[in-house]
Amino acid sequence: MKKKNSVFLIITIPAFLLFFIFHSFPALQGIFYSFTDWKGYGDWNFVGLKNYLNVFKDERAGDAYLFTFKFAIVATILVNIISLLVAIGLNSKIKFHKTLRAIYFLPYILSILIVGFIFNFIFAHFLPQIGDAFGWEFLTRNILGNPDLAWIGIVIVAVWQAVSFNTILYLAGLVTISEDLYEAASIDGAGVWTKFWKITFPLIAPFFTINMVLSLKNFLMVFDQIVALTGGGPGKSTESISLLIYRGGFEGGEFAYQSANAVIYFIVIIVFSVIQLKFLNKREVEN
Amino acid sequence: MFKKMTAGVMALTLGASLLAGCSSDGAEDGKVTLELFSNKSESIETYKGLIKEFEAKNPDIKIKLDAPPEAETVLKTRLTKNDLPDIMSIAGNATYGELGRAGVLEDFSGTDLAKTVQPSYIDMINRLVGPEEEGTFGLPYATNANAVIYNKAKFEEHGLEVPTTWDEFIASLEKVKAAGDTPIYFTLKDAWTGMIAWNSLGANVAGEDFAEKKNAGETSFTEKYDEVADKMAALVEYGHKDNMGVAYGDGNNAFASGKSVFYLQGNWAIPEILKANPEMELGVFPMPVTNDPAQNKLVSGVDVLLAVSKDTEHKEEAMKFAEFMMNKDTAQKYIDEQKAFSAIEGVYQENPVFEGIKANFENGTITSFPDHYYPAGMGAENLVQEFLIKKDKEKFLKKMDSEWEKVQNR
Numbered sequence: 057m058k059k060k061n062s063v064f065l066i067i068t069i070p071a072f073l074l075f076f077i078f079h080s081f082p083a084l085q086g087i088f089y090s091f092t093d094w095k096g097y098g099d100w101n102f103v104g105l106k107n108y109l110n111v112f113k114d115e116r117a118g119d120a121y122l123f124t125f126k127f128a129i130v131a132t133i134l135v136n137i138i139s140l141l142v143a144i145g146l147n148s149k150i151k152f153h154k155t156l157r158a159i160y161f162l163p164y165i166l167s168i169l170i171v172g173f174i175f176n177f178i179f180a181h182f183l184p185q186i187g188d189a190f191g192w193e194f195l196t197r198n199i200l201g202n203p204d205l206a207w208i209g210i211v212i213v214a215v216w217q218a219v220s221f222n223t224i225l226y227l228a229g230l231v232t233i234s235e236d237l238y239e240a241a242s243i244d245g246a247g248v249w250t251k252f253w254k255i256t257f258p259l260i261a262p263f264f265t266i267n268m269v270l271s272l273k274n275f276l277m278v279f280d281q282i283v284a285l286t287g288g289g290p291g292k293s294t295e296s297i298s299l300l301i302y303r304g305g306f307e308g309g310e311f312a313y314q315s316a317n318a319v320i321y322f323i324v325i326i327v328f329s330v331i332q333l334k335f336l337n338k339r340e341v342e343n
Numbered sequence: 344m345f346k347k348m349t350a351g352v353m354a355l356t357l358g359a360s361l362l363a364g365c366s367s368d369g370a371e372d373g374k375v376t377l378e379l380f381s382n383k384s385e386s387i388e389t390y391k392g393l394i395k396e397f398e399a400k401n402p403d404i405k406i407k408l409d410a411p412p413e414a415e416t417v418l419k420t421r422l423t424k425n426d427l428p429d430i431m432s433i434a435g436n437a438t439y440g441e442l443g444r445a446g447v448l449e450d451f452s453g454t455d456l457a458k459t460v461q462p463s464y465i466d467m468i469n470r471l472v473g474p475e476e477e478g479t480f481g482l483p484y485a486t487n488a489n490a491v492i493y494n495k496a497k498f499e500e501h502g503l504e505v506p507t508t509w510d511e512f513i514a515s516l517e518k519v520k521a522a523g524d525t526p527i528y529f530t531l532k533d534a535w536t537g538m539i540a541w542n543s544l545g546a547n548v549a550g551e552d553f554a555e556k557k558n559a560g561e562t563s564f565t566e567k568y569d570e571v572a573d574k575m576a577a578l579v580e581y582g583h584k585d586n587m588g589v590a591y592g593d594g595n596n597a598f599a600s601g602k603s604v605f606y607l608q609g610n611w612a613i614p615e616i617l618k619a620n621p622e623m624e625l626g627v628f629p630m631p632v633t634n635d636p637a638q639n640k641l642v643s644g645v646d647v648l649l650a651v652s653k654d655t656e657h658k659e660e661a662m663k664f665a666e667f668m669m670n671k672d673t674a675q676k677y678i679d680e681q682k683a684f685s686a687i688e689g690v691y692q693e694n695p696v697f698e699g700i701k702a703n704f705e706n707g708t709i710t711s712f713p714d715h716y717y718p719a720g721m722g723a724e725n726l727v728q729e730f731l732i733k734k735d736k737e738k739f740l741k742k743m744d745s746e747w748e749k750v751q752n753r
Binding site: 093107110114115116176179180184196197198199200201202203286287288289290291292293295303304306307308309310312313 | 416437441531532533534584585586587588589590593718719720721722725726728729730732733745746749750752753
């Protein structure tokens, strides 16, 4: 037992130290600076809650919150529907299902920058050419240049990339369901639809919960897709909160102010995740 | 087992040779090593050539060029660590202003070197530092120009002449449009490209001291930028059908393949356009902003300035390098290779492409980029981009004012 304990410590302490140095300590520093007027260099003074009050008055931050939530909710729903469908498809007895799994996972491996380049080309050249050829007026312009549609372009790219990871999680869930249940259901005369609602969905409920929470959290922190596709534009129509914090904090010399924004955002994400977990866990238990 | 041993030996030798490499670097029999920091990846090759020349003339000085990506962030981080490079070759923008105010750069005011620079550029960088700290903390070296680039072949085809007033400019745009061609190729998917026209208009209409007055609360966008906003909105009418959907890189290629007559860009776009179409004949002229040709100045900024760290141990050697760079021959070589302009008096860009703006440099009818003086956190280019889509002038100007004040109050 004693030996086990020391092994445990040898493994844990370096991990804990690394985590603290590179994660917790900078986070605490950020919280500290959010009460100052530090620009990222030079002198600073304590300003109390001024930064926090300014964030609440900041219309730009408000717009960024609205955009981010709209984006995150739509993307989360789409990702979960699509990846569940793909996972069920890949779990059935089809030919080449291993090859197909590999192909479906490919988008997750590609770097966001490459994905950004590919989709920028599709939106700027490929789709408008199709639009021209078939005379579909709405497609003849780059949708990333339209403030009302640009967010859809980002949703498409983000969902396209995220589906693969969630599919893997759903697949892991589907493997846990025993074939016998389906056989018994078939004997009782259950159709495909009934089987899904009465067997598959309840039994992968824990996976559904974790997928919903993880994808909402990831999409709330959306950053690289936006940098690669629109840079927050046109106008400020696709400026997410992470992008606003990064831009204002590092390029704009508002380190302290954006730290306050980040702290607020951190709390919002935690609150959302906890509510979601509570709600979805309850649903699991009821089943 | 044998394999493992070989690997071990290999690793040891590699480590040893790395260590040896390190130790030989620092102490080189009495030679002084200077660090030259540059923020431009484009000029690395040019600098390498110049450094070779300098080292041949000064055998006891060695120069190490350091041009990292994200250079301004790197420089700001090194500032917090009190570890500035000996010589810095950076742009005359907000970062220079911050370094100047931080009091870490050598003051060149009144020196012989500073006297060789065109006074308007000295003035320009002094205003970046602001009134808090008196002094000239850098030597303006290479400059850029914000202009209208045009396709000479198309120009003749439409029978146009270089416009010198706003009305003439609009008339020629109108003529091209009536002939069924695209007058201007906009690339507004990249928000910053909208600032080319904005800066030309703003500098000439709202005046050069706008930012100072705005900071003092004496003026506002609503008051001074009304005409600028109107003219911006007017220009966008002469674009192509997807102004907001095309990015800068695609725009260079489109203009190079003759998709439009005019292109609103700076001198930095010219090598890119010629790369896409080496045969193309290009011309440039300053955007005529008002109807009084005498009032239309060319917007030009300091692209590269040389600064020396105040606390460097090798000030004498650093100054020697600065002198070498400021030499007319060196300066000429730099701008020839970089297709830029020189801030040094009497050194001119002779490339025929720049014929149309040469006079501005010779007689000093130049003015600075207004947006270099805006608070960096306000994100002006995205606001301008939004205006060009929604065209709601009053709301836009009010927003420019409120964003400026918001950043000031933080």
